């Protein structure tokens with residue numbers, strides 16, 4: 519497939535013309551990758567089953583892992599979803615456009631392919647100006663998972679998307695690096711109480727200011743998928759059962775007192791290098807959660823590109839909700855290999 523790459527970092531006249539072209543391609547059933555403030559998305563017309571199915575093909579993604587539907591206006595929410603709309607609209611007013619995805623019962627018009635066969639739909643309004651412009655010009659809701667090949671770290675720069683999807687999609691819009699850098703917080707609103715299905719930089723505490731209570735985190739998130747205790751035949755966020763964000767090299771996390779963590783990493787690095795291995799180290803500044811989220815996936819991809827044999831990382835403070843969201847991504851990347859020192 520021929521892929522057009524358009525730079526939309528600055529929304530000048532040329533960029534707007536190209537976004538218009540991309541919007542028409544989306545409306546007609548094509549695939550367009552685009553920047554958002556969380557990670558890059560791989561978009562298709564959410565209301566067109568064949569187009570949505572093409573997303574799974576382009577990514578190599580299992581088709582029972584549902585897609586998030588992106589909208590550009592709060593009024594689109596009621597056309598896609600039903601259920602606790604009062605709560606949903608209050609959350610939308612407070613946090614959209616932004617890194618919040620809400621799960622609600624779906625309306626009939628949303629095709630099964632888009633929801634991975636579920637009777638619920640995931641909806642988000644992204645904050646990135648190019649993304650909003652694209653969705654507006656497409657004139658339809660845009661289904662979009664992260665714009666990486668299935669299993670690779672989510673893309674946070676245009677170059678990452680080109681690396682994974684060039685030749686597999688119609689258009690790649692490249693912009694500035696994603697401001698946030700990890701995926702949206704997913705909040706399930708189908709039960710009596712809201713539940714966080716995927717932690718993100720928008721925290722349960724912040725959601726609590728609108729909900730009136732701090733939502734619980736789905737217990738499935740804390741468990742290793744496929745493990746004895748993680749055995750859950752129907753995980754609430756189907757994505758939870760898949761291996762995600764994995765760099766090519768094995769990764770190991772060390773947690774505990776920061777000085778001991780540094781020492782353990784230095785020792786293990788020296789030992790691996792003595793065996794002729796190339797070692798990559800990820801140590802974030804303490805409690806600099808935003809910076810760490812912004813950098814994490816780019817660091818993992820950089821290590822893949824450099825062909826390191828082993829990645830050693832220091833745990834971040836997961837008593838902070840943003841640190842918890844980061845550790846969720848890091849643990850997945852490391853296949854849950856963590857050593858307490």
Ligand code: AMP
Pocket residue numbers: 583584585586621633636638639640662663664701704715754755756757758
């Ligand atoms: P991605 O955009 O690749 O990060 O993946 C989207 C995430 O949203 C996946 O983990 C999905 O399982 C989750 N998701 C999408 N739709 C639903 C839904 N209706 N119910 C629960 N989780 C969903």
Ligand code: MG
Pocket residue numbers: 663664672
């Ligand atoms: Mg993804």
